[in-house]
Amino acid sequence: MFIGEYSHSVDTKGRVSVPAKFREELGDSFILTKGLDNCLFIYSMDEWKILESKLKQLPLTNRDARAFVRFFFSGATECGLDSQGRIRIPTNLREHATLEKEATIIGVGTRIEIWSNKEWQEYNNDDNLSYDEIASKMEELGI
Secondary structure (H helix, E strand, O other): OEEEEEEEEEOOOOEEEOOHHHHHHHOOOEEEEEOOOOOEEEEEHHHHHHHHHHHHOOOOOOHHHHHHHHHHHHOOEEEOOOOOOEEEOOHHHHHHOOOOOEEEEEEEEOEEEEEEHHHHHHHOOOOOOOHHHHHHHHHHOOO
């Protein structure tokens, strides 16, 4: 399980270090793709296969389902870590997440998210998040 929040630099080649605590669980290769909320998602191959299976079950006749599948698959790339524990983030994915010099990497259970520091700070702004509202919605979901 991926948990925690880490800050790392993005170098001029678009590489960022993956926190050491995440590396073993990721394995030798994993999937990096566009995420929701202007971030990137990283899935281990096992978790990607689970998501892929669910996405394949969406009805092809549903326009929103097709758009959602396109969103995840079109931005997906298989990655591995270099000898220093870094991944190279392709330009199109850096642009999607507005990644420049600093990144925040968070563990979200079954996946890792990579955020630009600016986007992460804005997302966590008290004006954007109402924890009472979120808690209420979780209650509706049975949590």
